[in-house]
Amino acid sequence: MAAGVPRIDGLESLGNPLEDAKRAAAYRAVDENLKFDEHKIVGIGSGSTVVYVAERIGQYLHDSEYSELVSKFICIPTGFQSRNLILDNKLQLGSIEQYPRIDIAFDGADEVDEHLQLIKGGGACLFQEKLVSTSAKTFIIVADSRKKSPQYLGKNWRQGVPIEIVPSAYVRVKDDLLEQLHADKVDIRQGGSAKAGPVVTDNSNFIIDADFGEIKDPRALHTDIKLLVGVVETGLFIDNASKAYFGNSDGTVELVTK
Ligand SMILES: O=C(CO)[C@H](O)[C@H](O)COP(=O)(O)O
Structure with missing residues (x-):
């Protein structure tokens, strides 16, 4: 050294x-x-x-x-x-x-x-x-x-898959994640005590955390989420x-x- x-x-x-x-x-x-x-x-x-x-x-x-x-x-x-x-x-x-x-x-x-x-x-x-x-x-x-x-993703990280979305699409994406992709739980990430209202990313977007439980096929889930209108990117890195x-x-x- x-x-x-x-x-x-x-x-x-x-x-x-x-x-x-x-x-x-x-x-x-x-x-x-x-x-x-x-x-x-x-x-x-x-x-x-x-x-x-x-x-x-x-x-x-x-x-x-x-x-x-x-x-x-x-x-x-x-x-x-x-x-x-x-x-x-x-x-x-x-x-x-x-x-x-x-x-x-x-x-x-x-x-x-x-x-x-x-x-x-x-x-x-x-x-x-x-x-x-x-x-x-x-x-x-x-x-x-x-x-x-x-073993599977989603076992230790229980907060859900982070998804960056265009702000105006948040209701639509939330509904699609629940109804089409059967997410167990979907939250718009909030700033908590540091900010009233949603977290705004470095790209001026919102983050949704979508819980799918244990993820057996991360590639398929990534593709399905990515196809929803309003989704910028998913936190599944394949x-x-x-x-x-x-x-x-x-x-x-x-x-x-x-
Ligand atoms: O994806 C990330 C940020 O968007 C971080 O890389 C991830 O959260 C890990 O952070 P840490 O090193 O603090 O555990």
Whole structure:
């Protein structure tokens, strides 16, 4: 390991087992997958785990051996939070319009099954996350071990499949999800104490959380939802990720590959 980049095996605990798990997954994922001389355009996802991905890449920026290459990386965000992560770590920000082909992207997930199908969108960033991840040659998931599904998606993540919709279509989409696709429960995501009324995404849309119980065929469900008028994108990510790193609080990491 180069000087200036902390060794993973010598890291001090952050004092919070869950954060230790997220950091372990993210640092391992960066160290094992980011190829400094090959990757130039890097997608940075959203959520609390990917914070450590940006932090790790930032550490390489301060190392004389890697500094020059890392300073030339263009990082593509998946939303407002992600954009700030890139800037806070002094990485170079680019847009998906300028760089529609991405070498490698890292992101978190809400649930991951054994085939690396995903539920994402717990942070309401699913549209841009899907745009970035499907534009990437390699897409790597970083998560704590709670995100690993025992079998089918929908088993651990009980909040429902996040779906980004055009605001004026919310009644119609809600009805269609219940009547045509037989969702058990459909909610327009609310801002809670932070905002009266619905959550508004970075694309000025609403999010619906639709509970389908255990999802035996995520591809079919994704296709059915996507066909409803008013749906922008679903939080079902199909055949997109190639590896998932699941961190544990003791610093160990489980790697699942396709
Ligand atoms: O899909 C997402 C945001 O829309 C996040 O990647 C997902 O919610 C995981 O977040 P965290 O790393 O905080 O568990």
